[in-house]
Amino acid sequence: MNPLIILILFLTACSGTIWNHPYPRDDSGKNILYNAFAERPKHLDPVQSYSSNEILFTAQIYQPPLQYHYLKRPYALIPQTVDKMPVVQYFDVNGELLPAETDVSSIAYSVYEISIKPGIYYQPHPAFARDDQEAFLYHDLTRKDLREIFKLTDFSQTGMRELLAEDYIYQIKRLAHPRLHSPILGLMADYIVGLREYAETLRKEADAASKDAYFDLRKFRLEGVEWVDAYTYRIKIKGKYPQFIYWLAMPFFSPIPWEADRFYAQSGFAEKNITLDWYPIGTGPYMLTENDPNRIMVLERNPCFQGELYPSEGMPDDIENGLLEDAGKPLPFIDKIIFSREKEGIPRWNKFLQGYYDASGIGSDSFDQAVQLTGQGEATVTEVMQSQGIRLETAVAPSTYYIGFNMLDPVVGGRTKQEKQSARKLRQAISIVVDYEEYVSIFANGRGIPAQGPIPPGITGYREGEEGVNPIVYKWQDGRAHRRSINEAKALLAEAGYPNGIDAKTGAPLVLYFDVTARSADDKSILDWMRKQFRKINIQLVVRSTDYNRFQDKIRKGNAQIFEWGWNADYPDPENFLFLLYGPQGKAGNNSGNNAANYDNAEYNSLFEQMEKMEDSPEREQIIDRMVGMLRQDAPWLWGYHPKDYALYHAWYGNVKPNKLSYNNIKYLRIDPALREQKRREWNEPVIWPIGAGVTVLVLSLVPGVIAYRRRERKVELKRSAA
């Protein structure tokens, strides 16, 4: 039979099946969530992990004492492994208990008492496996024992253990572990009593101990944490630090059993990447069962997880959006999550459209294909997306992208009082001319809102409407904010001593320097746009592009003049943004500072110190308003914009409510696998005619060659016969 006919028959027989399915066929129709990740996580040990691409995994596995309510806004903390919110007590220098409403200055330290719920268990793990005599099976392995062990699942036995208060204490001690590098040790050492001294003690002891041996932190007492009973512990904080409660919702304060550290510290484990950084151990709804961060990471339901229910309360529109239909049902809903590594946006996007990823962000390349604006300026999915049942969810991120002025610079910061006043007018003029509405529209596809100050929406201190408008840059007219005119900016510039962009003293044109990290060719248009903004008032902007290290170096030394920066909230408190302009946080000469603009205003500093120790109250809000007002007046930043995240979800994806501060949300999500399977089949029917066409073209293209070959050979044969 002709091979072509055989091929066509084979292809016909294969019809009805999907050929481009990127997952094992056995997984079809199962309750699995498919997700993609671009950057491989570096750390999964909660003491070290601090990146958004890592918390995506760690937040599903580890359980700090608190978590954010999934549906309520503004963001609210609720218990996770604790039975009630921690009780805070204040004490004076003599250790006397103070009343709750006491004056901040008399508080020497605060004590948080945290009681966890009994009956919470860790995921099954070989570190807990014991033999008949109750001795640990895998705590004293030799290299010979490890010969057949290459990954965690190669251990045949696992065990379970109940979560205890000592596990939380152990993890707080791990913040100071001399062989781990917790990014928050410096910060927490300022607050947790004795943590700095504890780190120093551990460093000395670790130097004396063998580098490969298990370093048992339980032997060393940390003054700032106290074991009360099996389920209760206390954390002692210097003075009053109300924001500490938010840290209790971060993976840094998750429990780690000492058995895990003991297990992973054995000789030969690290060479096989069998470490806590690679194989986390938690009490959360999911456990990591496959970790190949170059290709795939798999989370599966933790069989020991129990007791958490879907929230029964939310915001008024949550009922309308069907977000409370699962109220009171046990979590999680999804059995397994497969994260596939997709480094490039194009294949990720196409696989989303084929139904192989359940959700997707929107790259600038595919924005027009996915999103359109309604007559009212509201973003919605295009008709093509609608026909596939895809829906759009948007949320403003608690982040600020800004351009900072280095206040130590003589031109934009000023040295003398008079210079400072002139520089302030210069900054105000620039604030008016850099049109962030245009920036967001051109470079972010409208995904962002121009900032009126440092505090993003959703966080106390952010104000809507007229009262939230920055009066230096905008005027409120006809019910909306209008950017002030170029003429007003020019007037401010003249008052600053630069009429029409010329230095009145020297007669030289005003030249300012914009320090940026080395940019790709794609970013050239952004820099050109920025130059154009400054040119509106005849200021020449020179872009000084350098590599990331040199840029950081300039900022640390206070040598930059104007620079780009950004900040993502750690927690939903205005303190986490206002501290970015707190004088003692100045970055120049202070590596751990976060005030890159080196703004230092005595009154602002004083208000900040007052505000950071206050609980949320109308009085605190008044102080925040005053601080924001001062910042707007001084304009140490061009306030930039708050990015708006757009994400697309397929019709089978349920219970989605964007939550930009909480990452442990997968447990609330729901999938309809049957609908997904049906849609995948509809959308991915193989088109087989191109194979037949390709084979035909190939065969036909050979024909002239064969004919020519025969003709030539015949000619040679004839010549030979003639000869």
Place this chain on the structure above:
Amino acid sequence: MLNYIIRRVLYAIPILVGVNLITFTLFFVVNTPDDMARMHLGIKYVTDEAIIKWKQERGYDKPLLYNTEAEGAAKLTSTIFFEKSIAMFVFDFGRADDGRDIAHEIKSRMLPSLAIALPVFLLGLLVYITFALVMVFFRMTYIDFWGIVLCVALMSISSLFYIIGGQFLVGKLWHLVPISGYGNGLDAGRFLLLPIIIGVVGSAGANVRWYRTIFLEEMNKEYVRTARAKGLPESIVLFRHVLKNAMIPILTGAVVVIPLLFLGSLIAESFFGIPGLGSYTIEAINSQDFAVVRAMVFLGSLFYIIGLILTDISYTLVDPRIRLG
């Protein structure tokens, strides 16, 4: 030949030391150990103590090349360069800055890289040589002319276009293969089909023209005229005599790249989601991970040297006149 190989291996040592020194210098001109620590620890809340601790832990607290405070030989040995380089010569690559074992990482990534690179190399060689010979066979005819036009067209298109275009047509429109991904064992085949075809087609233009030029040069030699004079069919002349005699330039280009196939391809692996070694060096440069950069540069140099030695050896196999002494 054994003497020759031993001599070449000994020559390789100073080359590898030199490459290592250049890599070290270039890396630390751009990145200081402090920069590396900051990159690793993040930019939020990083203290000076944390940076010092990170450097101490990883041995980056010493001078780079010369330790003025040490005594005797320690002036050279108690340096970052010496301590980080010496272990590599016994293939102890150590740990990446994120604590992961580099040798383990390289081993696990090498196979997927090879799974694309080897078929592309072998299939490519077969296809390019065959097409080049066919074009030479039909030289000065319309087949040769249109073949060259096709080659120039294929050469003029960016490799990225083949990848994106191939994914769009075959994966997205026709749904014949997965757009990207990788499977275990035999399941990997359906993921590799498209990247292999694209790899072969994408390099066809330049390679077919290159082999055609080699064969045309051979066609003008006297032994070809003799073979034709003897009345041998053109196909025999080409596929038996010309091909055999053109092996030296073919091997020069082909054998040297064989060891480098292990190192993978950056763009193809990124777009097709192949978990190979292609992006390992770039990712390490971006994250300022000197341990990985130096290991990969060392491996690259080593493989290149092995490739050159293999090329020399292969000459003796195809040309009995060549003796390695």
